[in-house]
Amino acid sequence: MITKIDIISGFLGAGKTTLIKKLLKEVFAEEKVVLIENEFGEIGIDGTLLKDYGIEIKEMNSGCICCTISGDFSLALKEVLKLYHPDRIIIEPSGVGKLSDVLKGCRQFAKDGLLEMNMCITVADGIKYKMYLKNFAEFYKDQLINAKTIILSRTQLMEADRIEYIIKDIKKYNSLSDIVTTDWNRLDGKKIVNLAENPESLHLENEMKIRMNKENIKAGIKAARPSRKIEFHYDKIKKPELHQADEVFSVWGTETAKAFSKNKLEEILNGLVNAEGYILRAKGILKAEEDKWLQFDYVPGEITIKASAPDYTGRLCVIGKNINKAGLSELFGV
Secondary structure (H helix, E strand, O other), X not given: OOEEXXXXXXXXXXXXHHHHHHHHHXXXXXXXXXXXXXXXXXXXOHHHHOHHHOOEEEXXXXXXXXXXXXXXXXXXXXXXXXXXXXXXEEEEOXXXXXXXXXXXXHHHHHHOOOEEEEEEEEEEEOOOHHHHHHHOHHHHHHHHHOOOEEEEEOHHHOOHHHHHHHHHHHHHHOOOOEEEOOOHHHOOHHHHHHHHOOHHHHHHHHHXXXXXXXXXXXXXXXXXXXXXXXXXXXXXXXXXXXXXXXXXXXXXXXXXXXXXXXXXXXXHHHHHHHOOOEEEEEEEEEEOHHHOEEEEEEEOOEEEEEEEOOOOOEEEEEEEEOOOHHHHHHHHOO
């Protein structure tokens, strides 16, 4: 049986790991699953949060997949197939990775008959959609354009007219994707998977090539062979940039045995709004008082702190643009 490969992408803090947890619990419990977890930076956090789900986890923390598509990523796929022979491989790319590059790496294995391209999901934070699209369009649009299924997160906090606006805007970049707007806490994971695995999606590439060729002929343009018609349409509007994530974003992370009270940690995270540069995401697992542990997540305007299982040491990671690493070290006191 050929291994299915699922890609669950999304910008920083959109909720990729939360969605993966839901699917592992509600849908894939009886399958042999391997997760390739790609963090931007050297400090891995999300792999630890998924370790209790009975799956094999392959972490790649040396850089985003798009920067190592012909090297570490290909080797990781080969190793996973050889060692585990899984039913399904889930790839969670870095939030600042380009989905188009991840697809390019996976398609080579599909051509060789080793993998079957299956779900290709992008999770988009509905609340921060407009802000991230405006400030990080090169990476954000790439994730929207190349997804077969787009799942809006945090829609339970949004008004209906705002959701409708986002749907219409997404369709400017990808009119063929299925868009999920219902709060996923109210959806059975099987419904999400049934939608994302819809066999009709397998015919979309041929349909898009036909449409693309018709548009090329009409415009008097020599036919090209991109993998998706939508990518071609986007290229006609604006020539895409060729930046890699490490040219645009920076990361600071560290391991620490220091203990933090919940109040002190909340104070630090609130201070990130005034930190130098543009802080997009902070996350970590830290030792707390009385041998307790805390897991935290930060995206602009939203802080989550909750109890966590102990880890081998405390770890934290901050991602942003033009960040001051020395200043962050001082803020956290590590």
